[in-house]
Amino acid sequence: MRKGQYRFVAGFLFVPVALYVIFVIWPYIQTFGYSLTDWKGQSQTFDFVGLDNYRALFQDDVFLKAIWHNILFLVFIPVITILLALFFAFMLNVGGRSRAGGVQGVAGSKFYKIVYFFPQVLSLAILAVLFNAVYRSDGGGLLNGFLIKIGLVDADSPVEWLNEPSMVLWALMLVVVWHGVGFYLVLFSAAMQSVPRDIYEAALIDGAGRTQSFLRITLPLLWDSVQTAWVYLGIVAMDMFVLVSSMTQNMGAYGGGPDHHSDVMSTVMMRNFLYYGKSGYACAMGVVMLLLTLILSVVTLRATRRERIEF
Amino acid sequence: MGSTAHHGAEGVGRRDLIKRSAALGLVAVPGMGLMSACASGGDSGNSDGGDTKGKTSKDNPFGAKKGSKLDVVVFKGGYGDDYAKAWEADFGKKLGITSTHTGTQEITGKLQPRFNAGNPPDIVDDSGAQQIKVDVLYKNGQLLDLAEVLDAPSVDDPAKKVRDTLIPGTLDPGMQEGKVVALNYIYTVWGLWYSGKLFKEKGWEEPKTWDDFLAVCKDAKSQGIGGLAHQGKYPYYINVAIMDLIAKKGGLDAMKAIDNLDPKAFVGSDAAQAAVEAVYEVVEKGYLMPGTNGLTHTESQTRWNQYKAAFITCGSWLENEQLKQTPTDFDMKFLPMPVLSGSKLPFEAIRAGSGEPFIIPAKAGNLPAAKEFMRRMLSKEWSTLFAKQANSLTILKDGVDPGVQLRPGTQSTVEASKAAGDNTFRYLYTEWYSEMGTAIEAASNELMAKRIQPKEWLKRCQAAVDKQAKDPASKKNHRD
Numbered sequence: 153m154r155k156g157q158y159r160f161v162a163g164f165l166f167v168p169v170a171l172y173v174i175f176v177i178w179p180y181i182q183t184f185g186y187s188l189t190d191w192k193g194q195s196q197t198f199d200f201v202g203l204d205n206y207r208a209l210f211q212d213d214v215f216l217k218a219i220w221h222n223i224l225f226l227v228f229i230p231v232i233t234i235l236l237a238l239f240f241a242f243m244l245n246v247g248g249r250s251r252a253g254g255v256q257g258v259a260g261s262k263f264y265k266i267v268y269f270f271p272q273v274l275s276l277a278i279l280a281v282l283f284n285a286v287y288r289s290d291g292g293g294l295l296n297g298f299l300i301k302i303g304l305v306d307a308d309s310p311v312e313w314l315n316e317p318s319m320v321l322w323a324l325m326l327v328v329v330w331h332g333v334g335f336y337l338v339l340f341s342a343a344m345q346s347v348p349r350d351i352y353e354a355a356l357i358d359g360a361g362r363t364q365s366f367l368r369i370t371l372p373l374l375w376d377s378v379q380t381a382w383v384y385l386g387i388v389a390m391d392m393f394v395l396v397s398s399m400t401q402n403m404g405a406y407g408g409g410p411d412h413h414s415d416v417m418s419t420v421m422m423r424n425f426l427y428y429g430k431s432g433y434a435c436a437m438g439v440v441m442l443l444l445t446l447i448l449s450v451v452t453l454r455a456t457r458r459e460r461i462e463f
Numbered sequence: 464m465g466s467t468a469h470h471g472a473e474g475v476g477r478r479d480l481i482k483r484s485a486a487l488g489l490v491a492v493p494g495m496g497l498m499s500a501c502a503s504g505g506d507s508g509n510s511d512g513g514d515t516k517g518k519t520s521k522d523n524p525f526g527a528k529k530g531s532k533l534d535v536v537v538f539k540g541g542y543g544d545d546y547a548k549a550w551e552a553d554f555g556k557k558l559g560i561t562s563t564h565t566g567t568q569e570i571t572g573k574l575q576p577r578f579n580a581g582n583p584p585d586i587v588d589d590s591g592a593q594q595i596k597v598d599v600l601y602k603n604g605q606l607l608d609l610a611e612v613l614d615a616p617s618v619d620d621p622a623k624k625v626r627d628t629l630i631p632g633t634l635d636p637g638m639q640e641g642k643v644v645a646l647n648y649i650y651t652v653w654g655l656w657y658s659g660k661l662f663k664e665k666g667w668e669e670p671k672t673w674d675d676f677l678a679v680c681k682d683a684k685s686q687g688i689g690g691l692a693h694q695g696k697y698p699y700y701i702n703v704a705i706m707d708l709i710a711k712k713g714g715l716d717a718m719k720a721i722d723n724l725d726p727k728a729f730v731g732s733d734a735a736q737a738a739v740e741a742v743y744e745v746v747e748k749g750y751l752m753p754g755t756n757g758l759t760h761t762e763s764q765t766r767w768n769q770y771k772a773a774f775i776t777c778g779s780w781l782e783n784e785q786l787k788q789t790p791t792d793f794d795m796k797f798l799p800m801p802v803l804s805g806s807k808l809p810f811e812a813i814r815a816g817s818g819e820p821f822i823i824p825a826k827a828g829n830l831p832a833a834k835e836f837m838r839r840m841l842s843k844e845w846s847t848l849f850a851k852q853a854n855s856l857t858i859l860k861d862g863v864d865p866g867v868q869l870r871p872g873t874q875s876t877v878e879a880s881k882a883a884g885d886n887t888f889r890y891l892y893t894e895w896y897s898e899m900g901t902a903i904e905a906a907s908n909e910l911m912a913k914r915i916q917p918k919e920w921l922k923r924c925q926a927a928v929d930k931q932a933k934d935p936a937s938k939k940n941h942r943d
Binding site: 287313404 | 571575578579581592595596598599600602604605695696697698699752753754755756757758759762897898900901904905906908909912
């Protein structure tokens with residue numbers, strides 16, 4: 153490098169790094185600091201309590217349950233979303249019946265692509281309103297209304313979708329998957345379009361069916377995109393705050409019901425932080441969330457690491 | 464992302480990262496010192512006794528200074544915030560103090576940073592779903608003891624102290640550790656509500672006993688109408704019914720046992736057992752409005768307005784909240800909770816008390832004006848302004864000009880209050896112990912969904928009480 157170039161580069165790097173340190177790293181450090189105190193959230197007087205908050209955390213049934221709910225989301229949301237998105241993307245791009253000398257999507261694929269993307273333009277808040285109407289617990293709900301009409305559900309005892317411990321997590325998961333599939337479909341489509349057609353054509357000539365060309369060609373060549381999607385969806389699964397707090401039965405504040413069956417770490421944290429006034433304790437939860445998210449990212453990146461295929 | 468994973472430099476980068484994060488850990492310790500430094504720097508907003516202190520006089524006992532500014536933050540919910548604007552205009556006219564008005568639903572979001580920084584507003588209506596809990600603010604030393612305002616001469620009759628012009632007991636919910644730190648301004652009654660029109664149509668009588676109540680529910684159900692509706696998504700509301708029944712059955716002692724965290728507040732209390740079994744009977748017999756357990760307050764109240772249920776549990780804000788949804792001939796009526804047999808309190812007894820806490824932050828910039836503002840809130844003139852703008856009563860005794868025409872629901876609460884006389888009660892555990900309140904609500908939610916039985920409900924509530932009793936801070940709250 154030429155003389156002076158380092159300074160030039162450093163100049164450009166400094167501002168973003170400084171912003172990052174002030175607005176991301178410093179709050180993390182502060183949170184850690186507060187997590188060692190009995191801060192109550194509405195003033196700056198507090199005492200240092202060492203690791204008491206962390207000790208209490210591992211005996212807090214509600215928080216431990218919430219971790220499990222996040223883990224459940226973590227397992228199912230990425231898997232279901234990615235599989236569906238991959239399937240649809242494959243069908244839209246190369247899944248069509250092969251006519252002479254061409255590889256193409258199913259009929260009307262352009263139309264589908266736009267339709268699938270629709271949910272993604274809705275904000276989470278609108279999504280919550282929408283699905284509250286779908287899951288509404290009396291005959292006025294979309295699902296209940298339909299099921300009552302076709303006689304599957306008794307009008308006197310409609311299904312309380314979000315008030316059933318065994319159903320509430322799945323009901324929430326459906327919202328996230330419905331919301332996410334369109335975006336990842338477009339992501340995967342873009343990646344698929346960069347795969348040279350001649351590879352598919354060669355496979356076709358060799359007699360590969362849809363399944364084989366998907367598993368042997370598409371998936372390996374899309375691995376980078378899948379990995380990215382996995383990390384993003386993992387972060388979504390670790391959060392879930394908006395949907396849980398605005399859709400589920402209220403447990404004091406920030407949803408989480410029935411009986412904490414849908415509580416996730418972020419809702420428990422906010423409830424403790426503001427509603428119970430146990431802010432130092434909530435900061436300890438925040439630190440645990442940070443650690444779990446870090447571990448998750450590292451594990452995901454390691455576990456999905458593969459040889460890169462050049463094409 | 465993955466494509467760079469095999470790059471040679473990556474390993475070094477990671478090791479560097481670990482080293483750096485260890486360094487960050489070291490920074491965290493002095494960071495603590497910095498934070499407390501912030502804390503001590505936060506008092507600059509406090510200028511009590513400084514340039515906001517004017518001359519005191521008979522009309523102005525706190526010496527609110529003409530030309531100073533008052534920072535008012537009001538929860539803009541069911542009651543709107545027009546009443547506060549009317550007050551502020553009057554305040555400006557009479558005292559020459561201009562107000563900055565903020566009407567918001569996001570009390571916590573807007574005020575938490577200000578409390579922490581030490582420059583809170585001068586007076587706050589701290590209500591709504593996003594209120595900053597009063598117990599939390601108090602524990603943080605942010606609230607002014609309102610004794611000074613309450614012992615000041617009343618605007619209407621300077622011979623009397625402000626505190627003697629209020630409905631007895633209405634200051635209690637604003638007490639923390641024996642001090643009044645929040646003025647719960649609105650007089651609210653809780654219980655059941657029904658439509659006078661529907662009852663006339665069906666020939667139902669106002670039920671005074673629980674058996675009569677069940678009979679109405681049964682008849683309603685046979686005609687395809689739900690018996691009892693509640694706002695299931697917020698289990699707070701069904702607790703109105705359960706807790707009222709406990710207090711009426713067992714008398715004030717049963718209520719105080721819960722507030723005072725008695726080891727026999729629930730398990731071993733006959734009143735609690737009878738009450739929860741009575742409510743569970745409604746569930747078991749299918750008298751709940753279908754689906755009500757999962758509905759929000761607006762959804763289920765609107766259903767009730769559409770004659771889909773005979774009764775609903777709520778406080779007296781209901782009428783104002785449902786103004787738009789209520790049919791004009793609905794004839795909304797309040798009903799005290801019907802009594803179980805052998806109840807210690809009569810049917811007329813109601814849960815009544817004050818809500819909508821107004822607070823003055825201890826570190827308010829213009830304390831004299833804030834105190835004067837609150838003193839004037841408790842005058843007949845301002846109380847009438849409120850009743851007109853917000854369709855509700857205040858804690859001021861006879862606080863509304865007789866000329867003001869009230870809506871049917873509000874009118875029926877006035878009559879119910881008169882009939883109740885001194886037979887009113889009010890739980891305080893919800894103000895004192897947010898966490899315990901949540902645990903009881905969670906249990907009630909399970910009970911209404913038939914996932915637990917009354918016995919289990921009692922056990923869970925008792926466990927919540929016992930857990931709260933272990934917290935040393937709860938020793939300071941006690942009612943006799």
